[in-house]
Amino acid sequence: xxxxxxxxxxxxxxxxxxxxxxxxxxxxxxxxxxxxxxxxxxxxxxxxxxxxxxxxxxxxxxxxxxxxxxxxxxxxxxxxxxxxxxxxxxxxxxxxxxxxxxxxxxxxxxxxxxxxxxxxxxxxxxxxxxxxxxxxxxxxxxxxxxxxxxxxxxxxxxxxxxxxxxxxxxxxxxxxxxxxxxxxxxxxxxxxxxxxxxxxxxxxxxxxxxxxxxxxxxxxxxxxxxxxxxxxxxxxxxxxxxxxxxxxxxxxxxxxxxxxxxxxxxxxxxxxxxxxxxxxxxxxxxxxxxxxxxxxxxxxxxxxxxxxxxxxxxxxxxxxxxxxxxxxxxxxxxxxxxxxxxxxxxxxxxxxxxxxxxxxxxxxxxxxxxxxxxxxxxxxxxxxxxxxxxxxxxxxxxxxxxxxxxxxxxxxxxxxxxxx
Amino acid sequence: xxxxxxxxxxxxxxxxxxxxxxxxxxxxxxxxxxxxxxxxxxxxxxxxxxxxxxxxxxxxxxxxxxxxxxxxxxxxxxxxxxxxxxxxxxxxxxxxxxxxxxxxxxxxxxxxxxxxxxxxxxxxxxxxxxxxxxxxxxxxxxxxxxxxxxxxxxxxxxxxxxxxxxxxxxxxxxxxxxxxxxxxxxxxxxxxxxxxxxxxxxxxxxxxxxxxxxxxxxxxxxxxxxxxxxxxxxxxxxxxxxxxxxxxxxxxxxxxxxxxxxxxxxxxxxxxxxxxxxxxxxxxxx
Numbered sequence: 001x002x003x004x005x006x007x008x009x010x011x012x013x014x015x016x017x018x019x020x021x022x023x024x025x026x027x028x029x030x031x032x033x034x035x036x037x038x039x040x041x042x043x044x045x046x047x048x049x050x051x052x053x054x055x056x057x058x059x060x061x062x063x064x065x066x067x068x069x070x071x072x073x074x075x076x077x078x079x080x081x082x083x084x085x086x087x088x089x090x091x092x093x094x095x096x097x098x099x100x101x102x103x104x105x106x107x108x109x110x111x112x113x114x115x116x117x118x119x120x121x122x123x124x125x126x127x128x129x130x131x132x133x134x135x136x137x138x139x140x141x142x143x144x145x146x147x148x149x150x151x152x153x154x155x156x157x158x159x160x161x162x163x164x165x166x167x168x169x170x171x172x173x174x175x176x177x178x179x180x181x182x183x184x185x186x187x188x189x190x191x192x193x194x195x196x197x198x199x200x201x202x203x204x205x206x207x208x209x210x211x212x213x214x215x216x217x218x219x220x221x222x223x224x225x226x227x228x229x230x231x232x233x234x235x236x237x238x239x240x241x242x243x244x245x246x247x248x249x250x251x252x253x254x255x256x257x258x259x260x261x262x263x264x265x266x267x268x269x270x271x272x273x274x275x276x277x278x279x280x281x282x283x284x285x286x287x288x289x290x291x292x293x294x295x296x297x298x299x300x301x302x303x304x305x306x307x308x309x310x311x312x313x314x315x316x317x318x319x320x321x322x323x324x325x326x327x328x329x330x331x332x333x334x335x336x337x338x339x340x341x342x343x344x345x346x347x348x349x350x351x352x353x354x355x356x357x358x359x360x361x362x363x364x365x366x367x368x369x370x371x372x373x374x375x376x377x378x379x380x381x382x383x384x385x386x387x388x389x390x391x392x393x394x395x396x397x398x399x400x401x402x403x404x405x406x407x408x409x410x411x412x413x414x415x416x417x418x419x420x
Numbered sequence: 421x422x423x424x425x426x427x428x429x430x431x432x433x434x435x436x437x438x439x440x441x442x443x444x445x446x447x448x449x450x451x452x453x454x455x456x457x458x459x460x461x462x463x464x465x466x467x468x469x470x471x472x473x474x475x476x477x478x479x480x481x482x483x484x485x486x487x488x489x490x491x492x493x494x495x496x497x498x499x500x501x502x503x504x505x506x507x508x509x510x511x512x513x514x515x516x517x518x519x520x521x522x523x524x525x526x527x528x529x530x531x532x533x534x535x536x537x538x539x540x541x542x543x544x545x546x547x548x549x550x551x552x553x554x555x556x557x558x559x560x561x562x563x564x565x566x567x568x569x570x571x572x573x574x575x576x577x578x579x580x581x582x583x584x585x586x587x588x589x590x591x592x593x594x595x596x597x598x599x600x601x602x603x604x605x606x607x608x609x610x611x612x613x614x615x616x617x618x619x620x621x622x623x624x625x626x627x628x629x630x631x632x633x634x635x636x637x638x639x640x641x642x643x644x645x646x647x648x649x650x651x652x653x654x655x656x657x658x659x660x661x662x663x664x665x666x667x668x669x670x671x672x673x674x675x676x677x678x679x680x681x682x683x684x685x686x687x688x689x690x691x692x693x694x695x696x697x698x699x700x701x702x703x704x705x706x
Contacts, residue, residue: 007427015704025612092703096431096538099700106427119536124462133458136451137537165465 003073005189005221006094011067011103013089014060063089065245067103071238073188076215076222078236078253080229080260085242087225091115091193094223109188109221112138116193118178123167127158127177130166134181148184155210156180176203183210189221190214204231211235229257229390257390269294270384279316280370280377283347284309287366287386290353297387300361305353308368309420316372317342321350321417324367325359326382333364338415340373347420359388440696445540455547460554474558478514482507489633498635498669501576504566505667509632511563512662515556516594516655517623522548523602524619527610527702534703541699542692545603549595556591567666583665583672590662597654597684603691607698611705630655635663636671651676654683 064086071077079087092098094105095113120137121130131152135145145152153159156176158169166174192211208231215222215235226232232239232253239256241248249259274281286294286307298304306323322337336352364386369379464470482503489495490502497505523545527534530544570576609616630653631639639647650656657676664670 028611092535093431097535098703099435100431100433102433104433105431106429108428111429113537116536120533122458122462124465125458129458129461133451133454136448136454137533137539139448139539142450142454 004070005073005075005109006071006105006107008067008069009104009106011064011090011093011105012062012101013064013086013093013098014101015063016060062245064093064100064242067242067247069240069247069250071221071223073109073221074215074219075238076211076224076236078232078239078256079223079225079242080232080239080256081242084244086245087242088115088193089245090242091191091223091225095191107189110139110186111189111191112182112185112187113191114179114182114193115191117175117182121166121174121178124165126165127153127162127169131177131181134178135185138182138185139187140185144186152177152180152184155183155206172203179203179207183207183214187220189223191223193225194227208235229260233257272380272383274311278378279312279314280319280372281311281313282308282368282370282378282380282383283311285366285368285380285383287384295386297389300388300390301358303354305351306366306368308350308352309347310350310370310378311347312343312345315342315344316377318373319343320371322369322371323352324369326365326367327362332367333359336415338417341417348417349420350415350417352415361388361390363387435700438693440692441540441542445542445546448539448543451539452543452547452550455543456551456554459547459551471558474555475562478507478510478559478562481510485510485633495634496638498637500578500663500667500669501570501574504570504576504578505635505663506633507563507566508663508666509630509659511556511559512590512594512659513627513630513632513655514559515552515591516598516658517627518552518555519549519595519598520602520605521619521623522552523599524605524609525616526602526606527698528606528616531703542695545599545606545695548602549599553591553595563666579668581665581668583661586661586665586677589677590658590665593658593680593684594655596688597658597680600684600687600689600691603695604687607691607694610698610702626653626655629653631659631670635669636660652679654680656680 067086067090079090081087089098091113092115093100095111095115097113097115118134120134122133125133128149131149132142132145136142153162156173156179158173158177161169161173166177169177190211211222211224212235214220222235224232224235236253238251239253240250241256241259249256251259269284269286271284272282274283284307286309287296287298288305288307289295289298290303290305295304308321308323310321312319318340319342320337320340322335324332324335326332334357338350365382366384366386367379367381368383370377371379464473467473485506486502490497490506526544526548534541534544567578570578605615605619627633629650631650636647636650636656639650657673657680660670661672661677662670664672
């Protein structure tokens, strides 16, 4: 049997929601009283799974619940999950920043964790002084840092600025230096949170290269959290899929990514309050797939539609409902509308199906407007946001490289309007 | 099958109260020095006077105390030159007070670092105590300079006694007392911050219950019934011994110094235990 580097058994972590104040002290006393009598903690019995969108009855949630897995030595493991799945909590527990509520982790070898780049950097100190300080915070001995100093400086490419206070550094230099220190830790296990989101593309590539070298070349174990499926796929051979604090799957990375996309139950669906002094009100905007399921993410090349529900309080002639797609920077990419209609009082739904244009991977926003001729009746600039994500294997590389701030083709979508 | 013995670390939900992880502390000793260096260097970066700023506070406090308590209120100084009497008290008290107040906010001040990376948390309060030692050392130089001035120029009447040999003991006692009390407060304020409001204000009040601006003998003269409050304050014997050693006046006794040592050790051990307990989970509530 292969060597196990980390073994996690029945790991759980509970968090308390809401404010801490006079209201919580009575419960703290209750817990303390239960503990001295040797009873079960009453606070933990009532915990709920961590579903952020639903208002629960309890203010205790399980950020992680009964997690069990083993990681073999030399594996590069990608930890995948939506926001709130418990990825960061898992990393925090593994890096000993916070203790688990129940359960046990055993492992062998030194752990270096990189939850943030440049932890403990002091702006007034020079680059050299900060290398030593940061290295020591991460657990290196002075001698060790001394030995690696040249390598670190070389990797960060800041030789000229070595004796300048880091507050004078550009943000890129700062991040490069910080990553360089962490990357040169001599540890058997490396834990990396989404720190690669910073820095330019070239540097990200360099970091990924370094991490690949660490796991493949040196046989060290790497745990890596990212929302970027591309880099996870490149770097990792195994994956852990978390959802709402539970471990869904522990398998090879390709299966995990597939499962992750199928898991998309989040929706980009927003209801709006109506105003009495408007003749027309937008009630709801939703992103759907062609099976009419509400989604927040769509795989690239998959077709999608925008569903808009609105209400008219008076009959309106030449009524138009229009939507606009903009990129993450807010620049409009595409607008579309249906033919002007004469509508009676009532609640209606409009659907706009994306048919011809393929949008690149990235974040998009939808603006919705109701108008009569040239008068705007109700307009919402950023009604919903959604994401086009990396899908299956067959995706054309050009689409991947296409970024959302480069623009898109304007064309009409297929639209229909019907009475509800 | 993998043997249990092969794992060399474990993380568990509950840890022993008395597992103080002192060996780990030793492994991180380089970090302690680097943090002390950081505190010292960053203090005077971009200033013209640099470490001279360490002098300003005790100097001005001494001047003000001399005017208000010495001249205006006319409180006795056991026959010692007033500025010298006050400066002895202020220098020693400041070191203790700085250790206490800085340590008491250690979780709050370092929440950012503590939330991102693990190292033995005890390193932080220790580095505070050691950095303050640097500052204390600089202020001691000022005090010794004042002593020399009064001895040679003013020709004032005071004498250094054998008790000056206890100086290292006194410094360690002040450091550990500040550290212990500070850690207790810091551990108690991670969840409920109420106590934090009391600290700055409480330290100020505590100074008046310590023999900083008056000698212990004076307290016994004026308020014989309440002087025990001042006597049982563990900082009182420390400051009295300090004055007795450097200036030859003050109520020194082995008994009271032993009492201060006992209180210090109890507070310190309690502080370390409670600090280690809180440290495991404070990130969730701070």
